[in-house]
Amino acid sequence: MVRRRPLTPSSSFPPKAPCFHNPPSAFRTPNESPHNLGYMMQRVTNHHTHKTTDVHRHGLRSRQLHLLPDGRNFQVEYAVKAVENGGTSIGIRCKDGVVLAVEKVVGSKLLKHSANKRIATVDRHLGVVYSGMVPDGRHFVDRARDEARAWRDTNKTPIPTADLASRMGGYMQAYTLYQSVRPFGITAIVGGFDSELELPVDGEVGYGPSVGAGGKAPDKKHGGPFLYMIEPSGLYWGYYGAATGKGRQAAKAELEKLDLGGAGALTLEQAVKEAARIIYLAHDDNKDKEFELEMSWISASDGPTKGKHQEVPKALREEAERLAKKSMESDDEDDDKKDDDKMEE
Amino acid sequence: MFRNNYDNDSVTFSPQGRIFQVEYAAEAVKQGSVVVGIASKTHAVLVAFKRNAEELSSYQKKLFAIDEHVGIAIAGLTSDARVLSNFMKQQCLGHRLTYGRNMPVRGLVDMIGSKAQINTQHYGKRPYGVGLLVAGVDEQGPHLFEFQPSGMTEEMVAFAIGARSQMARTYLEKNLDAFADCGREELVRHGLKALKESLVQDRELTIENTSVGIAGVSKSKEDGSSVVEPFKVFDGQEVNAWIESVADDKEGGGDAAGEGEGMDVDA
Numbered sequence: 001m002v003r004r005r006p007l008t009p010s011s012s013f014p015p016k017a018p019c020f021h022n023p024p025s026a027f028r029t030p031n032e033s034p035h036n037l038g039y040m041m042q043r044v045t046n047h048h049t050h051k052t053t054d055v056h057r058h059g060l061r062s063r064q065l066h067l068l069p070d071g072r073n074f075q076v077e078y079a080v081k082a083v084e085n086g087g088t089s090i091g092i093r094c095k096d097g098v099v100l101a102v103e104k105v106v107g108s109k110l111l112k113h114s115a116n117k118r119i120a121t122v123d124r125h126l127g128v129v130y131s132g133m134v135p136d137g138r139h140f141v142d143r144a145r146d147e148a149r150a151w152r153d154t155n156k157t158p159i160p161t162a163d164l165a166s167r168m169g170g171y172m173q174a175y176t177l178y179q180s181v182r183p184f185g186i187t188a189i190v191g192g193f194d195s196e197l198e199l200p201v202d203g204e205v206g207y208g209p210s211v212g213a214g215g216k217a218p219d220k221k222h223g224g225p226f227l228y229m230i231e232p233s234g235l236y237w238g239y240y241g242a243a244t245g246k247g248r249q250a251a252k253a254e255l256e257k258l259d260l261g262g263a264g265a266l267t268l269e270q271a272v273k274e275a276a277r278i279i280y281l282a283h284d285d286n287k288d289k290e291f292e293l294e295m296s297w298i299s300a301s302d303g304p305t306k307g308k309h310q311e312v313p314k315a316l317r318e319e320a321e322r323l324a325k326k327s328m329e330s331d332d333e334d335d336d337k338k339d340d341d342k343m344e345e
Numbered sequence: 346m347f348r349n350n351y352d353n354d355s356v357t358f359s360p361q362g363r364i365f366q367v368e369y370a371a372e373a374v375k376q377g378s379v380v381v382g383i384a385s386k387t388h389a390v391l392v393a394f395k396r397n398a399e400e401l402s403s404y405q406k407k408l409f410a411i412d413e414h415v416g417i418a419i420a421g422l423t424s425d426a427r428v429l430s431n432f433m434k435q436q437c438l439g440h441r442l443t444y445g446r447n448m449p450v451r452g453l454v455d456m457i458g459s460k461a462q463i464n465t466q467h468y469g470k471r472p473y474g475v476g477l478l479v480a481g482v483d484e485q486g487p488h489l490f491e492f493q494p495s496g497m498t499e500e501m502v503a504f505a506i507g508a509r510s511q512m513a514r515t516y517l518e519k520n521l522d523a524f525a526d527c528g529r530e531e532l533v534r535h536g537l538k539a540l541k542e543s544l545v546q547d548r549e550l551t552i553e554n555t556s557v558g559i560a561g562v563s564k565s566k567e568d569g570s571s572v573v574e575p576f577k578v579f580d581g582q583e584v585n586a587w588i589e590s591v592a593d594d595k596e597g598g599g600d601a602a603g604e605g606e607g608m609d610v611d612a
Contacts, residue, residue: 074360081362108501109518112489115500135462135496142459180468182356182364 075183076176079132079232082185086131087118087291088247088282091189092275093227093240094260097268097299098191099312100129101275103247103283104292119296119311123148125158126192127296127309131245132232133185140188144168156203161192165228165236173234183232187244190230193298193307196223225298247282254278268299272312276320277327293321356468366472367465370494373474377420379507379543380407381536382478382489383517385527388561388574389480389487391418392536394507394544395554408558408578412437414447415481416558416576420507421494422474429457429473429492447573450481450488454498462496476506482562482573505539512542530587533557537591550588552581 067073087103102118119129120141128144130137147167151159159167168190176183198216211218229242241255258274259265266274272295279293295317301307312320351357352365359365380393393407405423410416411433419426436456440448457477464470477492491504503524505513516539527535536557541550561574579587 075358078358078360078362081360082358083362085362108504108514109521110501110504110514112500112502133495135458135465138455138458138496139462139466175466180356182358182466184466185358185362185364 073176073233076233079183079185080187083132083187083232083244084246084248086133086186086245088243088245088251088279089118089129089131089187089189090244090251090255090275090278090282091129091191091227091229091239091242092255092258092260092266092271093191093225094266094268094271096225096303097193097271097297097305098127098225098227099268099271099275099295099297100127100189100191101279101293101295102129102131103245103279104294106290106292114292114294117294117311119294120144121296121309122164122190123152123158123192124308125194125298126161126164126190127298128188128190129296130186130188131248132187136184136186137188140168140172140184140186143171144190147171157199158195160194161190161226161228162238164192165190165226165230165238169230169234169236171234172230172232176233185232187232188230189242189244190228191226191296191298191309193225193300193309194223195301195307196221197301225300243278243282247279251278251282254281268297268303269316272297272316273320273323276317277324280321280324280328281331293317295320354468355465355470355472364465367495370472370474371476374421374476374494374506375508375510377422377476377507378405378407379505379510379513379540380418380420380478381503381505381510381513381517381539381543382418382480382491382501383503383524383527383532383536383539384480384487384489384501385524385532387487387563388527388529388532388559389482389489390529390532390536390560391416391478391480391556391558392533392540393418393556393558394540394550395556397554404554406556408556410558410576410578411453411479411481412441412448413575414483414560414573415450415453415479416560416578418478418480418558420476420510425473425475426477429460429475429477432460433457447483449483449485450479450490451483451500453481454479454490454492457492458496458498460496461492461494465495478504478506480558480560481576482560486562487560503535503539505543507543509543509545513539516542529559529561530590533559533587534591537587541591541593550591552585552588555584555588556580557584557587 087105089102092099100119104118119127122128122141122144126148128141130140144164147164148159151163172184175181210216216222227239227242228236229239229244230236240260241258243251243255255278275295276293283291295312296309297305297312298309299305351359355364355366378394378396380391382391391408395404395407397404408416408418409430411430415437417430433453436453437448461473464472472494474494476494479490479492481488489501489504490498491501491506492498502521503517505517520535524535537550557579558576560576562571563574565572
């Protein structure tokens with residue numbers, strides 16, 4: 001899996017890659033052992049100051065330390081930076097479904113309006129949205145679709161959202177392990193609705209056990225809405241409200257105000273309106289650039305989407321956008337009032 | 346020569362979260378000569394400005410037919426474009442064999458997008474140094490896509506890539522609303538006018554250096570079914586009428602005089 005980088009013509013054959021426990025002798029000072037921690041520290045310092053080292057003078061690529069003595073992995077941290085520059089994505093898990101929303105910054109007037117979708121359907125009941133490097137996001141979605149299909153092939157049933165998140169978390173983590181690849185420059189939000197119904201397994205004959213191993217547990221509820229967010233490191237958590245991208249701070253603050261897990265939890269339709277409002281609010285800081293709002297939702301099989309991941313209908317999205325703009329205006333007025341009060345003081 | 350230590354390969358993020366190799370590849374696209382694409386409700390056209398290495402050499406082709414219904418315009422490394430072009434031709438043929446119909450343009454563009462993305466994430470690979478405009482028609486009508494070395498693909502109403510293409514894009518932005526209802530000929534003229542905006546001073550569109558590619562759909566007058574006009578590249582004498590139709594009257598007058606002056610005689 002790990003492929004070594006090409007060496008310069010001057011290096012000996014068979015090639016010995018300059019790894020840190022075995023630096024080529026040219027880099028070693030006489031009283032430095034290959035396992036000297038001081039050597040590693042020196043490399044770290046160089047990394048920070050970008051100074052020309054022996055490595056450069058010898059025409060060898062300066063290899064980044066993969067893991068630093070303090071346990072950090074720079075490449076993963078830099079990948080997170082790529083995410084932090086991307087358009088804001090959010091996900092809301094409410095009692096009867098999941099909403100995904102993304103702020104698509106319109107880079108050019110020449111783009112065809114609403115033709116370039118950013119929220120992808122991975123399986124009938126699964127949706128993915130991401131912030132960061134869009135081509136990386138498409139790679140992620142392709143893989144997620146492969147995983148969902150493979151799960152259906154072996155288990156004859158749709159993949160539970162938690163399992164998809166686990167598989168994809170593992171996939172992203174693998175891209176942090178090797179020098180031969182780079183981490184994903186995205187943070188992905190995965191939303192799904194695992195059916196609460198007793199679905200017949202495709203091709204099922206007869207019945208399975210009603211309780212115990214391989215059967216259903218009595219008095220236990222199955223399925224429901226789920227939401228996960230996966231970071232470039234491969235780390236993932238389940239969320240009631242998730243936000244990533246440029247406006248994540250503002251979006252998180254708003255998500256925390258919502259009642260998502262409690263008794264008076266939001267309905268799906270309310271969540272759609274909140275999602276639109278939050279995207280508009282999170283965008284406010286960089287209002288010079290135009291953006292397009294894209295939203296999708298997933299309900300239970302007796303809900304508006306019949307258990308499927310779908311784009312929010314145009315009428316509802318436009319209504320949500322109208323309310324979002326209205327709330328922005330009234331917020332501005334409040335701010336003005338406050339400013340006026342201050343002036344009077 | 347190198348900006349820093351983070352630009353030696355495509356698997357290293359800079360501290361700002363950028364991948365310099367991909368950004369350099371985008372620069373390669375800007376070195377290529379300009380190409381313009383526009384889509385209306387009925388047609389998708391590509392127009393290109395061809396360059397020749399020297400006076401006596403032939404001009405480098407810029408437009409390529411991929412399948413009956415799709416064509417591409419290239420800007421950047423021609424040899425990289427040929428790799429992508431061959432891949433797209435294979436995919437279209439494979440699709441035709443399996444499903445017995447034209448491949449949807451979006452699906453085709455997504456495939457080269459995924460292919461290019463891999464080159465930006467694995468060591469030992471390099472990004473493609475070419476940008477494409479992909480024009481075609483499918484069951485949804487005409488489409489125009491832009492492809493970048495990063496693997497980014499986006500559907501556009503009109504676009505231009507290559508050297509000095511910003512001027513062409515400005516023209517396209519100004520006339521954006523007109524394109525949807527343009528007919529075939531009008532769309533080509535818009536394309537050529539945009540192309541002219543990006544030419545270096547003293548350069549003119551000629552039958553030698555201009556290519557036009559068109560794909561379209563129209564409703565059959567008999568039964569209302571859609572009739573596809575296959576993608577075709579027009580070169581040489583075939584583009585003469587179009588070039589003349591966009592010739593600037595003012596410059597046209599000055600040209601005659603310019604030509605006389607330009608005739609250096611070895612005396």
